[in-house]
Amino acid sequence: MAAGKSEDIALAVSTVIFALHAEAPQARPSLHLPLVRRIREPFAGRWALPGGPLLPQEGLSAAAARNLQQTTGLRPGYLEQLYAFGDPDRSPSAGRMVSVVYWALVHADAVTDTSSDDNVRWFAADDLPSLAFDHNLIVEYALWRLRNKMEYSRIAHAMLGETFTLSELRQVYEAVLRKPLDPANFRRQVEASGALVATDSVVTGGRHRPPRLYRYNDAVDMTDNGPLTDIPQHPPPHAADSADLPDPTDPTALNDPTDRSNL
Amino acid sequence: MAAGKSEDIALAVSTVIFALHAEAPQARPSLHLPLVRRIREPFAGRWALPGGPLLPQEGLSAAAARNLQQTTGLRPGYLEQLYAFGDPDRSPSAGRMVSVVYWALVHADAVTDTSSDDNVRWFAADDLPSLAFDHNLIVEYALWRLRNKMEYSRIAHAMLGETFTLSELRQVYEAVLRKPLDPANFRRQVEASGALVATDSVVTGGRHRPPRLYRYNDAVDMTDNGPLTDIPQHPPPHAADSADLPDPTDPTALNDPTDRSNL
DNA sequence: ACAAAAGTGTTTAGACTACACCCATGC
DNA sequence: GCATGGGTGTAGTCTAAACACTTTTGT
Numbered sequence: 001m002a003a004g005k006s007e008d009i010a011l012a013v014s015t016v017i018f019a020l021h022a023e024a025p026q027a028r029p030s031l032h033l034p035l036v037r038r039i040r041e042p043f044a045g046r047w048a049l050p051g052g053p054l055l056p057q058e059g060l061s062a063a064a065a066r067n068l069q070q071t072t073g074l075r076p077g078y079l080e081q082l083y084a085f086g087d088p089d090r091s092p093s094a095g096r097m098v099s100v101v102y103w104a105l106v107h108a109d110a111v112t113d114t115s116s117d118d119n120v121r122w123f124a125a126d127d128l129p130s131l132a133f134d135h136n137l138i139v140e141y142a143l144w145r146l147r148n149k150m151e152y153s154r155i156a157h158a159m160l161g162e163t164f165t166l167s168e169l170r171q172v173y174e175a176v177l178r179k180p181l182d183p184a185n186f187r188r189q190v191e192a193s194g195a196l197v198a199t200d201s202v203v204t205g206g207r208h209r210p211p212r213l214y215r216y217n218d219a220v221d222m223t224d225n226g227p228l229t230d231i232p233q234h235p236p237p238h239a240a241d242s243a244d245l246p247d248p249t250d251p252t253a254l255n256d257p258t259d260r261s262n263l
Numbered sequence: 264m265a266a267g268k269s270e271d272i273a274l275a276v277s278t279v280i281f282a283l284h285a286e287a288p289q290a291r292p293s294l295h296l297p298l299v300r301r302i303r304e305p306f307a308g309r310w311a312l313p314g315g316p317l318l319p320q321e322g323l324s325a326a327a328a329r330n331l332q333q334t335t336g337l338r339p340g341y342l343e344q345l346y347a348f349g350d351p352d353r354s355p356s357a358g359r360m361v362s363v364v365y366w367a368l369v370h371a372d373a374v375t376d377t378s379s380d381d382n383v384r385w386f387a388a389d390d391l392p393s394l395a396f397d398h399n400l401i402v403e404y405a406l407w408r409l410r411n412k413m414e415y416s417r418i419a420h421a422m423l424g425e426t427f428t429l430s431e432l433r434q435v436y437e438a439v440l441r442k443p444l445d446p447a448n449f450r451r452q453v454e455a456s457g458a459l460v461a462t463d464s465v466v467t468g469g470r471h472r473p474p475r476l477y478r479y480n481d482a483v484d485m486t487d488n489g490p491l492t493d494i495p496q497h498p499p500p501h502a503a504d505s506a507d508l509p510d511p512t513d514p515t516a517l518n519d520p521t522d523r524s525n526l
Numbered sequence: 527a528c529a530a531a532a533g534t535g536t537t538t539a540g541a542c543t544a545c546a547c548c549c550a551t552g553c
Numbered sequence: 554g555c556a557t558g559g560g561t562g563t564a565g566t567c568t569a570a571a572c573a574c575t576t577t578t579g580t
Contacts, residue, residue, distance in 0.1 A: 009274055009317060011361060054272060056359060060349035083491075084347040084363045086323035096319060098274060098363070100347045137490060144489030167531080185570065187533070208531040209577035226407030227400060228346075430558080448543070450560070471558040472550035533576070542567080549560070 014051025077158030277314025306395030340421030
């Protein structure tokens with residue numbers, strides 16, 4: 001591309017990973033996210049978002065998925081680019097740094113799986129310590145984006161298993177949006193959207209009428225990202241690092257090399 | 264930040280610039296955007312989005328505003344980060360390149376101002392030639408984002424002057440959304456939003472009732488970008504390169520250095 | 527029987543659409 | 554006067570919120 005060399009501008013990819021977790025067994029679940037303890041200056045000892053440099057032959061979303069895998073051992077249920085941060089002052093006492101940040105949703109059971117590690121810990125999303133760099137602001141923005149997207153998109157199932165009840169799905173919405181939803185109206189809305197398919201099974205064992213299990217309808221595109229078609233949504237069979245296109249669902253993703261060195 | 268060096272990954276910033284322009288004097292205006300002719304390989308001779316490398320002490324949005332200034336001679340009426348493109352294959356026969364792309368709105372009269380230049384030309388947004396790199400896809404995505412944002416945000420005034428009639432404002436919406444709007448209902452909607460302030464002046468000279476002039480209400484935040492507060496919206500007095508925070512209005516902008524080299 | 531959650535039905539308020547209609551100006 | 558767009562009024566449609574009510578299980 002013959003664009004000017006990036007001089008001393010380093011490029012990194014970080015990921016904000018959300019999962020639902022209930023502190024007490026029967027308590028309402030809330031949003032949690034994993035942070036990693038920094039071992040170098042600046043901000044040594046502080047908690048920070050998982051991330052690191054981009055590998056030479058790796059796409060941006062692939063790097064984010066790798067962050068996720070290395071931090072939680074999981075594949076993303078949903079993954080979308082959040083923003084590129086490049087303020088000249090964002091990295092004190094270190095060189096200039098531009099970070100492309102992704103956000104992801106994973107299944108709830110991820111939270112306990114990795115809590116044994118001492119350098120990785122899950123925190124409640126609305127009760128974070130003071131993080132390294134501008135990561136507090138990043139998480140705030142990721143939360144804002146998640147809440148917005150939850151209202152007009154159909155990504156909640158990414159925080160659940162293959163099948164789920166409408167109650168479970170509603171709990172995801174309630175936890176993210178932090179407000180109770182009418183079960184009756186919620187049912188009608190998701191049924192009208194066509195995003196779910198009823199299975200034949202029900203869940204017995206509760207001391208009440210057994211709820212039906214639903215499955216996500218893959219025929220429906222849940223993310224309205226326009227012309228973009230990002231990637232490792234669900235387990236994409238073997239398309240390892242096929243695409244780095246931005247997520248076409250929300251106004252944030254699109255893939256294009258905009259090099260222009262003339263002018 | 265002690266993150267791995269970016270090896271050979273170059274970083275560039277490009278900008279998709281939109282303005283309204285009517286081919287014929289009395290024809291309906293349509294979206295146009297300026298492109299720049301490449302003078303180097305790859306894609307020498309092809310049209311491409313204005314852009315270039317990021318300067319060492321320059322914020323991302325400042326670089327986008329500089330693109331805009333150098334291409335059109337104007338300051339952005341609205342500027343927002345679009346997406347970061349980093350597919351490994353996006354730059355044939357050149358090194359790895361990651362581009363952070365912005366999109367902008369400018370006043371309509373910009374179109375004719377620069378059409379004399381031979382290396383910069385304005386094109387109708389829905390009738391572009393085959394561009395360099397993946398720039399066709401980028402423009403498609405920028406258009407999709409603009410159209411989405413136009414429906415739930417109040418950015419249309421960025422394509423007009425300081426004062427404007429409701430007809431002019433409606434024409435912006437009609438050109439972007441490509442469908443006619445009911446003048447009566449349009450009026451009620453914008454009046455109910457509180458985004459506009461009526462002035463005392465009217466426009467005489469038309470062969471019909473003189474329409475009232477309106478001004479944008481700065482007290483209302485028109486861009487719902489959450490916790491982000493980007494920047495060079497209107498002429499920000501002298502805040503040259505103050506902020507590089509992502510635009511908090513739409514689900515795309517947030518500023519944060521996500522360096523993480525441990526793990 | 528009773529509690530509790532699943533699931534259905536109904537009423538109402540607000541938002542948006544369509545379109546009829548009046549107003550003010552230039553010619 | 555009449556054409557043209559500015560501006561107001563109003564009835565019909567659609568959606569979503571609120572909430573009463575019925576169903577089905579476990580204990």
